[in-house]
Amino acid sequence: MRIMAFDYGTKRIGIAVTDPLQIIATALTTVHPEDIWNYLKDYLKQEEVETFVVGKPLQMDGTDSESAQHVVGFMRKLKKEFPTIKVAEVDERFTSKMASSVIAQSGLKKNKKQSKSLIDTVSATIILQTYMDTKGF
Structure with missing residues (x-):
C-alpha cells in the first residue's frame, strides 16, 4: 500500500506518493483544490x-501560520471522505525553499506557471520523505 502526501495551497495542491513497498517518494502531480476530491x-x-500525509504550515515559533486553517479544513474533509485511510x-516550514533549491540545482528551465506547479509537487515529495524518515522507512 502506498503513502500519499499533499502540499496544500488554495491555488494548487502538490501531490507525491510512495511506491507500493513504501521505499521511494515520487512527485505525482499538481491538482486544483476544486478537483482534488x-x-x-x-x-x-x-x-x-494506507496513509495521507499533509504538510502543516507553521511559523518559525512553531505556531500555526495564517494558511493553517485551510489545511485543517482539508484534513477534516480527507478524514470524512476517506475514513479508512x-x-x-x-511540519512543512522549509519545504518550498528546499524544493526551489532542488529545482535550481537540477538545472531545469521552466516557465513561471510550470515552476510553481513543480515547486508544489517537489514540496509534497519532501513532505512525504520527511514523514518516511521520521517513521524509519
Missing part, C-alpha cells in the same frame, strides 16, 4: 493508499 476518488480506484501531518 474527484482526483483522489479516481486514484483510489486503481491504487491502495489514516491522516498524518508533517
Whole structure:
C-alpha cells in the first residue's frame, strides 16, 4: 500500500506518493483544490493508499501560520471522505525553499506557471520523505 502526501495551497495542491513497498517518494502531480476530491476518488480506484500525509504550515515559533486553517479544513474533509485511510501531518516550514533549491540545482528551465506547479509537487515529495524518515522507512 502506498503513502500519499499533499502540499496544500488554495491555488494548487502538490501531490507525491510512495511506491507500493513504501521505499521511494515520487512527485505525482499538481491538482486544483476544486478537483482534488474527484482526483483522489479516481486514484483510489486503481491504487491502495494506507496513509495521507499533509504538510502543516507553521511559523518559525512553531505556531500555526495564517494558511493553517485551510489545511485543517482539508484534513477534516480527507478524514470524512476517506475514513479508512489514516491522516498524518508533517511540519512543512522549509519545504518550498528546499524544493526551489532542488529545482535550481537540477538545472531545469521552466516557465513561471510550470515552476510553481513543480515547486508544489517537489514540496509534497519532501513532505512525504520527511514523514518516511521520521517513521524509519
